[in-house]
Amino acid sequence: ETGVTQTPRHLVMGMTNKKSLKCEQHLGHNAMYWYKQSAKKPLELMFVYSLEERVENNSVPSRFSPECPNSSHLFLHLHTLQPEDSALYLCASSHGQGANTEAFFGQGTRLTVV
């Protein structure tokens, strides 16, 4: 257990569906992240929230919409996704966002878009 919990673990959705991924951290961290892990590609940083404010959005398509209602919870709202969006979505958290930051990861949500 890392203290970072993601639900659901697996999700299959159609291209017209709307779904949400949830992440919860019990570590008292104040920064949270969404990463996308695709086969044979580096982990891609999608969004960063620090103190519940979005500080970075790496040009992610608008069909992905993050929400951070408090420092312990992070959501990724999905709508009208494409098959190429199928991947493992990882949530991470850290204490601060400085140079010595160590990120703690959840187990991920395996998303399949059909």
Next chain:
Amino acid sequence: AQSVSQHNHHVILSEAASLELGCNYSYGGTVNLFWYVQYPGQHLQLLLKYFSGDPLVKGIKGFEAEFIKSKFSFNLRKPSVQWSDTAEYFCAVNAYSGAGSYQLTFGKGTKLSVIP
């Protein structure tokens, strides 16, 4: 922007063989370096990290890595691998990305298969 290169996509070794996984990064400033490991079906977890000081860093499970600044490298090593080391290994660099924030950038990962 920084980038991280891991040279091997898939490495296959027999038990007791020595391991070295390459990692090079591109960034001109100060960096903090990490190796993460992802065992099958499990979450990414930290193996070891370098922030400053002795460039030879020891991590969990007998792993070590050496930071060579002149080569922009942070290679991971283990003298004798075990079947339980079968996993995917990710090198990562944390560096300043502007506007007061830092970004953790990962390599593509190296899959290690250890044959009993």
